[in-house]
Amino acid sequence: MRVHSVSEQERIDRRRAQILEAASRVFARKGFHRTTVREVAREAGIADGTIYLYFASKQELLLALLGQVGRVGERRADFAELTGIDVRAFMDAYLRRRFAELREWRQLFAAVFPEVLADPGLRAAQAAQAAPAFEAAEVELARRIEAGQLPPLDPGLLTRVAAATVVGLLVLDVLGDPVVDARWEELPAFLAHLWFDGLGSEGR
Amino acid sequence: MRVHSVSEQERIDRRRAQILEAASRVFARKGFHRTTVREVAREAGIADGTIYLYFASKQELLLALLGQVGRVGERRADFAELTGIDVRAFMDAYLRRRFAELREWRQLFAAVFPEVLADPGLRAAQAAQAAPAFEAAEVELARRIEAGQLPPLDPGLLTRVAAATVVGLLVLDVLGDPVVDARWEELPAFLAHLWFDGLGSEGR
Amino acid sequence: MRVHSVSEQERIDRRRAQILEAASRVFARKGFHRTTVREVAREAGIADGTIYLYFASKQELLLALLGQVGRVGERRADFAELTGIDVRAFMDAYLRRRFAELREWRQLFAAVFPEVLADPGLRAAQAAQAAPAFEAAEVELARRIEAGQLPPLDPGLLTRVAAATVVGLLVLDVLGDPVVDARWEELPAFLAHLWFDGLGSEGR
Amino acid sequence: MRVHSVSEQERIDRRRAQILEAASRVFARKGFHRTTVREVAREAGIADGTIYLYFASKQELLLALLGQVGRVGERRADFAELTGIDVRAFMDAYLRRRFAELREWRQLFAAVFPEVLADPGLRAAQAAQAAPAFEAAEVELARRIEAGQLPPLDPGLLTRVAAATVVGLLVLDVLGDPVVDARWEELPAFLAHLWFDGLGSEGR
DNA sequence: TATGAATGAGGGTTCATTCAT
DNA sequence: GATGAATGAACCCTCATTCAT
Numbered sequence: 001m002r003v004h005s006v007s008e009q010e011r012i013d014r015r016r017a018q019i020l021e022a023a024s025r026v027f028a029r030k031g032f033h034r035t036t037v038r039e040v041a042r043e044a045g046i047a048d049g050t051i052y053l054y055f056a057s058k059q060e061l062l063l064a065l066l067g068q069v070g071r072v073g074e075r076r077a078d079f080a081e082l083t084g085i086d087v088r089a090f091m092d093a094y095l096r097r098r099f100a101e102l103r104e105w106r107q108l109f110a111a112v113f114p115e116v117l118a119d120p121g122l123r124a125a126q127a128a129q130a131a132p133a134f135e136a137a138e139v140e141l142a143r144r145i146e147a148g149q150l151p152p153l154d155p156g157l158l159t160r161v162a163a164a165t166v167v168g169l170l171v172l173d174v175l176g177d178p179v180v181d182a183r184w185e186e187l188p189a190f191l192a193h194l195w196f197d198g199l200g201s202e203g204r
Numbered sequence: 205m206r207v208h209s210v211s212e213q214e215r216i217d218r219r220r221a222q223i224l225e226a227a228s229r230v231f232a233r234k235g236f237h238r239t240t241v242r243e244v245a246r247e248a249g250i251a252d253g254t255i256y257l258y259f260a261s262k263q264e265l266l267l268a269l270l271g272q273v274g275r276v277g278e279r280r281a282d283f284a285e286l287t288g289i290d291v292r293a294f295m296d297a298y299l300r301r302r303f304a305e306l307r308e309w310r311q312l313f314a315a316v317f318p319e320v321l322a323d324p325g326l327r328a329a330q331a332a333q334a335a336p337a338f339e340a341a342e343v344e345l346a347r348r349i350e351a352g353q354l355p356p357l358d359p360g361l362l363t364r365v366a367a368a369t370v371v372g373l374l375v376l377d378v379l380g381d382p383v384v385d386a387r388w389e390e391l392p393a394f395l396a397h398l399w400f401d402g403l404g405s406e407g408r
Numbered sequence: 409m410r411v412h413s414v415s416e417q418e419r420i421d422r423r424r425a426q427i428l429e430a431a432s433r434v435f436a437r438k439g440f441h442r443t444t445v446r447e448v449a450r451e452a453g454i455a456d457g458t459i460y461l462y463f464a465s466k467q468e469l470l471l472a473l474l475g476q477v478g479r480v481g482e483r484r485a486d487f488a489e490l491t492g493i494d495v496r497a498f499m500d501a502y503l504r505r506r507f508a509e510l511r512e513w514r515q516l517f518a519a520v521f522p523e524v525l526a527d528p529g530l531r532a533a534q535a536a537q538a539a540p541a542f543e544a545a546e547v548e549l550a551r552r553i554e555a556g557q558l559p560p561l562d563p564g565l566l567t568r569v570a571a572a573t574v575v576g577l578l579v580l581d582v583l584g585d586p587v588v589d590a591r592w593e594e595l596p597a598f599l600a601h602l603w604f605d606g607l608g609s610e611g612r
Numbered sequence: 613m614r615v616h617s618v619s620e621q622e623r624i625d626r627r628r629a630q631i632l633e634a635a636s637r638v639f640a641r642k643g644f645h646r647t648t649v650r651e652v653a654r655e656a657g658i659a660d661g662t663i664y665l666y667f668a669s670k671q672e673l674l675l676a677l678l679g680q681v682g683r684v685g686e687r688r689a690d691f692a693e694l695t696g697i698d699v700r701a702f703m704d705a706y707l708r709r710r711f712a713e714l715r716e717w718r719q720l721f722a723a724v725f726p727e728v729l730a731d732p733g734l735r736a737a738q739a740a741q742a743a744p745a746f747e748a749a750e751v752e753l754a755r756r757i758e759a760g761q762l763p764p765l766d767p768g769l770l771t772r773v774a775a776a777t778v779v780g781l782l783v784l785d786v787l788g789d790p791v792v793d794a795r796w797e798e799l800p801a802f803l804a805h806l807w808f809d810g811l812g813s814e815g816r
Numbered sequence: 817t818a819t820g821a822a823t824g825a826g827g828g829t830t831c832a833t834t835c836a837t
Numbered sequence: 838g839a840t841g842a843a844t845g846a847a848c849c850c851t852c853a854t855t856c857a858t
Contacts, residue, residue: 031322041841047841058831113321117314123380164368165365169368171371175320176331179363198404199355240848242848252850439727442730457821458819522730561805564795569803573776583739587768602770658844
């Protein structure tokens with residue numbers, strides 16, 4: 001079994017990153033299936049065959065990108081450091097942080113998401129990847145509801161609705177909606193306001 | 205100019221519907237690109253070539269399905285008949301109605317949506333199709349805000365957030381989320397509650 | 409064994425002629441392979457399937473047309489009636505007659521000839537069909553040479569050169585050469601002059 | 613702009629020649645349309661897909677072959693070097709030379725010509741390609757007539773008749789006529805004799 | 817007899833993957 | 838390791854032919 005030296009491993013990682021970066025650009029632009037391996041290679045400035053020294057197949061490119069998406073999701077773990085503050089402030093801070101991140105990952109989403117939606121295998125992989133985050137979110141919400149910081153809404157549904165809203169906004173963004181695109185930074189505050197105060201607040 | 209008799213046209217419509225139904229099933233299951241025309245034909249119980257008597261290309265199948273999605277969207281026009289009642293009741297009724305519809309169209313979404321997301325051409329087509337609905341929604345919201353029935357939130361953002369939530373829930377459903385799948389009927393009421401009353405209601 | 413009555417046979421012959429006429433038009437225009445059976449049917453004003461009541465296959469259409477070409481060739485048999493007159497007058501009369509005929513059959517040639525050239529099977533069929541005419545021409549020439557009416561040129565070569573010239577002019581015509589097309593009627597006299605008097609006549 | 617090195621370009625040229633050679637063999641044998649790209653590949657000893665690295669389509673194979681035919685035609689320009697000698701000697705030398713060439717190109721003609729005859733687009737392309745040669749020949753003939761070296765025959769018709777004879781002989785050869793095939797070398801002298809001295813020479 | 821919708825074999829072409837250099 | 842020419846399986850689509858009406 002050949003083991004790579006540190007610098008060797010670094011070179012490999014750099015190459016993989018270079019290829020993945022290229023792949024995510026082209027996939028986001030044209031879609032996974034409409035993109036040829038050759039186009040990825042051209043975008044990365046390397047030869048077709050070189051890609052296969054770093055990834056077993058075109059499909060593996062997608063899986064690697066999906067892995068990167070997963071790593072964005074994991075940051076949800078940082079609930080912890082916001083744990084002490086009050087709910088409203090928490091929501092505000094959390095949304096702001098996530099939306100800033102998401103913007104950077106927009107290309108990655110555009111590259112990976114359509115194919116995840118289309119391919120049963122990837123759907124399963126994605127579900128497995130996201131499950132812990134949902135779990136953590138549900139627990140956190142239940143805790144706060146228990147503590148009387150939130151009204152007794154169903155944590156499962158609330159988690160899904162929150163996730164759906166964020167995902168949906170990313171989708172609208174990818175679809176090219178000009179409002180979402182132009183006013184992305186306003187969204188966290190807007191969401192916090194809507195979710196916390198509600199539309200009924202005025203009537204009262 | 206060849207004109208089809210009524211029964212002739214009916215036969216054609218039936219065949220097209222039969223083929224589209226089959227296509228939406230297989231596309232939803234495996235994705236557009238992983239599906240061969242032969243598989244659509246098998247699913248429809250006809251020969252490969254027959255499909256080309258009713259659709260010019262595989263791509264045309266997708267466009268026809270996208271057109272059906274569009275026709276779902278158009279129902280948004282039924283704002284009108286709900287126009288007299290109060291905001292809360294309106295929201296409740298409207299969401300309940302849409303969510304019931306959407307469930308039926310889940311397969312259609314699963315078939316068409318990934319490809320819309322992936323293909324720049326379809327993205328544009330979809331955007332054009334959806335624009336009037338967004339327009340109408342914004343106008344309606346602005347009217348109600350004007351009338352003091354809603355707090356002075358930005359109608360553009362509110363429209364996007366609402367749309368994003370619904371789209372996002374559909375996406376989670378397609379991704380196979382068990383909670384969204386099992387509790388779909390609870391979602392309209394849950395959303396109405398969340399959006400109207402907000403999470404802050406308890407704390408007060 | 410079903411035997412057709414006379415009028416029945418006539419109807420069949422008319423239909424076959426109608427179809428062959430249409431086929432020769434379209435084949436001449438677009439070539440055999442670029443023409444679909446449907447196009448022949450449309451040109452004949454009948455349904456696709458009807459053609460197969462009168463011809464076993466698309467290929468049979470071609471063979472039937474080749475048969476018609478053959479029947480033009482057979483007229484070469486009318487050497488007989490010109491047999492008494494002197495060589496120069498014979499040549500003149502004969503060429504004039506054939507060129508007039510050929511013009512009428514131009515469409516037929518354009519329809520059939522390219523495919524005869526391209527298909528080994530048809531080449532053989534054509535060769536068999538043309539052989540007797542070559543045979544007859546050689547005999548006639550040999551007779552006249554024997555009789556001192558012609559110089560002692562090789563009858564085999566002379567037959568081929570004469571046939572080649574005529575075929576070649578037809579080919580140029582089909583290729584769209586404007587001179588051949590515009591001055592077709594001048595060709596028999598020109599050829600008779602060239603072949604009989606030769607280019608050296610002036611020098612002498 | 614990617615530029616190929618000399619040896620690179622040589623490799624490409626060799627491959628293209630190899631493929632064209634194979635294509636001309638199979639097209640000549642079976643005709644363009646009855647030949648599959650796979651058969652060309654097999655004949656060239658390469659894989660199907662390799663052909664598409666060197667030619668954009670099956671049709672391009674034909675066009676490239678037509679281009680080669682064109683290059684044969686261009687040699688007609690060598691009128692010049694024969695220009696000083698007397699007419700009879702010129703005709704003899706010229707015909708001998710061309711017929712020797714033509715024999716080598718028989719396969720090419722058999723491959724390309726039927727399709728040129730059948731396809732309106734190629735007919736036009738061919739006409740354009742041949743036009744300059746006709747032009748040059750007419751001018752040359754007119755010059756010699758002017759100079760009293762030839763009788764005052766119409767140069768346009770004479771050019772067509774001469775071309776038609778040669779083309780026609782090629783056609784008979786392709787059709788498999790045994791006389792033309794066996795006695796090809798006799799033809800130039802025979803033609804020169806016929807055209808120069810004429811059939812009437814004996815009678816006088 | 818005539819129709820034309822349906823069939824499905826076949827072919828041109830693409831492109832992920834391999835491998836000799 | 839890097840290259841990119843070569844491979845050939847797979848797919849969309851056409852169209853000659855069939856057959857129920």
